[in-house]
Amino acid sequence: MRADVQRLLYERPDLRSYVRQHPNWYRKLSRDPSQISMLEKEANQFYGRTLPQRVEKVQNSLGLVMMMMEMLKMGQTTGAAGPSQ
Template sequence: MRRDVLQVLQASPELRQYVRQHPVWYRRLARDPGQLQAMEKEANYFYGRTLPQRVEKMQNQLGLAMMMIEMLRMGQATVAQAQGGQ
């Protein structure tokens, strides 16, 4: 493998770990170092760093927050009804 590719892998622990988990990239990068960008793109997808994945994660977190707020509102309404009924 070329030194420049090795330097990129050594500089980024996550890319190095990705290559270790997907050893096919050792061969691909040794034969064609130009595929480094393709490997980085696949690694970003693997680690969930693509824009659609981040948007989906944000939507899930927002949905959870909205559900918690709704549960708090229902709890407050129940307490208000219980106090009003006394």
């Protein structure tokens, strides 16, 4: 593997970890170092860093927050009267 590709992998621990988990990239980068952009694209998709994945993550978080707020509202309305026995 070329020294510049090795340096890139050393400087980017996320890419290094991805290559270790997907060893076929060692062969691809050794044969064609210009595929670094494809490696970065695949790694970003694997780690959930693409825009659609980020938007989905934010939507899920907002949905969870809204559900918690609804649960708090329900608890306040039923908890205000207190238990009746």
